Amino acid sequence: MTERSGQDGQGGGEGAAQQSGRRPEPGGGLLMGRPFGVPVYVSSSWFVIALIITLLFAPTFEKLFPQLEAWRYAVAFLFAVLLYLSVLVHELAHAVTALRFGLPVHRITIQFLGGVSEIDKPQTPGREFAVAAAGPALSLGLAGGFWGLGLALDVDSLTGRMVALLAVSNLMVAVFNLLPGLPLDGGRMLRAGVWGATKRPMAGTVAASWAGRVLAVAVLAAAVWWSRDDGTWTRIYTVVCGGLIAGFMWTGAVQSLRAEQLRERLPGLRARGLTRRAIPVAADLPLAEALRQAAEAGARALVVVDGNGRPIALVRESRVVNTPEQRRPWVAVGPLARDLLPGMRVAVDLAGEDLLAVLRATPASEYLVVEDDGSIYGVLARSDVEQAFLRMMRGAPAES
Helix, strand or coil: CCEECCEECEEECCCCCCCCCCCEECCCEEEEECHHHCCEEECHHHHHHHHHHHHHHHHHHHHHCHHHCCHHHHHHHHHHHHHHHHHHHHHHHHHHHHHHCCCCEEEEEEECCEEEEEECCCCCHHHHHHHHHHHHHHHHHHHHHHHHHHHCCCCCCHHHHHHHHHHHHHHHHHHHHCCCCCCCHHHHHHHHHHHHHHCCHHHHHHHHHHHHHHHHHHHHHHHHHHCCCCCHHHHHHHHHHHHHHHHHHHHHHHHHHHHHHHHHHHHHCEHHHHCECEEEEECCCEHHHHHHHHHHHCCCEEEEECCCCCEEEEECHHHHHCCCHHHHHHCECHHHEEECCHHHEEECCCEHHHHHHHHHHCCCCEEEEECCCCCEEEEEEHHHHHHHHHHHHCCCCCCC
16 A cells, blocks of 8 residues: 555555556556556556566476476566456455545556555545455455366466466465555554544554554565575575565555644645735736835735726736846736636635645646635735645644
8 A cells, every 4th residue: 555645545466537548647657447447557667577577487487397498488477467467456456445435546556566556545444444455355365266276277287387376476465465564455454443443543553654664674684584595696686675575665654654644734734824915906006016005014915906806816926026126116017917717716714635636726826815705815825835834744833
């Protein structure tokens, strides 16, 4: 699983809205399809692990089936594809369970260390537990299914060996993901349990985050210990893989805790407390006179209004700053303003994630903050929101 800003994600298989088609997506890899309406991407890092799996398993298939000759690489690559299809099914179990609870599922990404499902955080510990447990449960089901199929096949045949490998691989995916530490599925289940017992989401996240860090250290130590009697290249491979998995677990555990801390603080990010006082001005008013009137009123922003007093534009602070002082008596405020778009109106009582969502939907340097009756309350500068957000990240109050 992985964390989203202000949201939660589910990651499995070593972690737990676009049209279908194989095309690059910035930051998302190749879009492979939309099962159940969920975009599924394959990261470029998957091709690296697919190559590694192919090179590692090709000698094994050659030893067991000498007649394969050069085809051993194709068979080993087929195993890599089937393994990650199992990881995809694991992720889809998270996604489908979340969708049944009405939770938005933003994407699934298949990458080097498995898969990541980006899902909005469940609002109850029971739902969090159910969404987290769905992936390992299905992986265990796949392991049992492949094991049963393998019993009906000749274990010495190529198909039998492939099925046996898939049974063991799915069992390993399930067991690893059940380890009780973030960002693994078992960590989400632990968090849900502590959350349910204490009624405090933060208590669950703290417990599961520290458990995840302990597990990360244990994974690295185990990789070093297991590699002690191996050959040089096998030892290097084991330690490097162990280090990557441990690093993923440590980073995920820390990020999960930070995301929960930020989620708890987000309601403190309020439009009312961050809004600058503003005065209405006509478009043809000289900038020098507008700034004089603003100073007298103790205001820090200018709203351009029409003849009926209705706001039509916001004067950009950056353009005011870049206008030389000696030219300000001769420059009207109109050319320094940006027309007021519908998305640039912010309700004064917006806060937290709702406020950030409005700002993301319509990027601008300034926004008009209005009361419930539509009257002007002031101007919200994006820079003020960003600074308040950074203060929250450091644990300080949003308003200073």
